[in-house]
Amino acid sequence: DADVTQTPRNRITKTGKRIMLECSQTKGHDRMYWYRQDPGLGLRLIYYSFDVKDINKGEISDGYSVSRQAQAKFSLSLESAIPNQTALYFCATSASRQGARPHTQYFGPGTRLTVL
Amino acid sequence: SQQGEEDPQALSIQEGENATMNCSYKTSINNLQWYRQNSGRGLVHLILIRSNEREKHSGRLRVTLDTSKKSSSLLITASRAADTASYFCATDAHSGGGADGLTFGKGTHLIIQP
Numbered sequence: 222d223a224d225v226t227q228t229p230r231n232r233i234t235k236t237g238k239r240i241m242l243e244c245s246q247t248k249g250h251d252r253m254y255w256y257r258q259d260p261g262l263g264l265r266l267i268y269y270s271f272d273v274k275d276i277n278k279g280e281i282s283d284g285y286s287v288s289r290q291a292q293a294k295f296s297l298s299l300e301s302a303i304p305n306q307t308a309l310y311f312c313a314t315s316a317s318r319q320g321a322r323p324h325t326q327y328f329g330p331g332t333r334l335t336v337l
Numbered sequence: 338s339q340q341g342e343e344d345p346q347a348l349s350i351q352e353g354e355n356a357t358m359n360c361s362y363k364t365s366i367n368n369l370q371w372y373r374q375n376s377g378r379g380l381v382h383l384i385l386i387r388s389n390e391r392e393k394h395s396g397r398l399r400v401t402l403d404t405s406k407k408s409s410s411l412l413i414t415a416s417r418a419a420d421t422a423s424y425f426c427a428t429d430a431h432s433g434g435g436a437d438g439l440t441f442g443k444g445t446h447l448i449i450q451p
Binding site: 225256261262263264265266309311313324325326327328329330331333 | 341367368370377378379380381382385425427429439440441442443444
């Protein structure tokens with residue numbers, strides 16, 4: 222969905238490096254989310270943000286940090302990458318405004334991260 | 338931990354047949370959603386059913402919800418090769434305070450044989 226973009230799409234890095242994954246959206250949604258997906262598993266929530274001043278930890282936030290630079294931008298950082306953070310990372314958005322489908326989420330294309 | 342669990346984990350059927358996937362969850366929900374994921378791509382929302390609804394249709398999709406059994410099913414009728422994908426249920430649980438992100442199951446991988 223071109224309304225939610227993620228950069229980079231693929232990244233290979235080494236243990237200990239700092240990595241930033243970026244997400245931008247043009248849907249005008251206030252809520253943004255970061256998930257990771259591992260083979261054979263569903264998505265697990267890392268962090269979520271309901272507006273620029275609101276950041277919340279998800280199920281698996283350890284080793285990650287986020288920044289909501291603007292309503293349209295939500296970045297995920299791995300301060301010191303480790304091999305078990307190798308995964309597919311997805312950004313998603315949703316709208317909280319009245320009348321919108323409640324909590325239907327719109328996903329970006331994903332970033333495939335490999336930590337060697 | 339996952340709220341929803343899909344069953345089966347994998348399903349292979351012939352084109353034209355119907356495909357049924359099930360989802361069970363543990364706690365009370367506001368709504369339940371089904372998403373599709375093509376290999377390596379982002380998830381795409383298919384259908385949402387609210388906790389006070391029992392059945393919903395969208396094209397070739399039919400979703401049922403049984404809150405007493407905490408389960409849902411997704412039926413795809415007259416399957417096509419393009420339906421090959423992984424299907425996830427996601428729940429939006431009662432939160433009391435603030436709501437949070439959806440909780441996804443591990444998915445059912447559906448293969449449609451031509």
